């Protein structure tokens with residue numbers, strides 16, 4: 001599903017990524033861990049096509065994203081990549097349902113279809129009854145689940161999450177992790193998740209450690 005090969009990235013004269021290779025199969029949950037400043041978010045942004053590497057190649061679902069022009073790239077990103085960040089960036093003036101629909105509207109999906117899918121996802125995430133509320137009227141955990149629904153609305157090839165449970169309490173964090181497992185079980189959804197959360201790291205199929213700009217070691221979980 002994802003092949004990132006030979007990824008290099010520097011900021012000014014400071015090398016951050018020095019030849020990272022990360023291949024992720026469909027339906028796999030990979031967690032990315034490493035010290036603060038190790039380059040985890042940088043790598044996630046490159047994989048997510050939000051930033052370009054200085055060298056190296058990113059292929060998602062068979063498409064070499066480096067070959068896409070800006071407009072094609074934003075379309076590709078909208079359809080194939082779902083983002084979940086620690087600070088979920090829901091739009092405050094829109095309801096939960098509208099927030100979830102936005103990527104589908106960008107894809108020019110009909111309102112009816114988009115709302116149907118969004119409602120289905122809110123239901124799956126246990127926040128359907130909050131669909132007409134604005135983010136400011138939702139708890140942190142509810143907002144996070146709405147953000148996950150938004151990430152899923154276009155059935156992305158891959159979900160990229162940066163500290164998704166970083167501002168959740170342990171109960172909501174556990175629920176979010178279970179949700180990722182359920183999505184993998186039900187939809188064979190693929191994930192790359194940056195996390196400091198040990199519980200989340202241990203439910204992953206693979207834990208990839210980043211250190212000194214390289215992948216240091218990989219722990220593979222049985223089953």
Ligand SMILES: Nc1ncnc2c1ncn2[C@@H]1O[C@H](COP(=O)(O)OP(=O)(O)OP(=O)(O)O)[C@@H](O)[C@H]1O
Pocket residue numbers: 011012016034035036037038039040041042043
């Ligand atoms: N736009 C930028 N310009 C200059 N330096 C940057 C930029 N973005 C990140 N960096 C630097 O690159 C390094 C890696 O940053 P990155 O955000 O990828 O770290 P991280 O592993 O996600 O850390 P954390 O766990 O704290 O989120 C850091 O030293 C950071 O200061």
Ligand SMILES: [Mg+2]
Pocket residue numbers: 040041042162
């Ligand atoms: Mg980071």
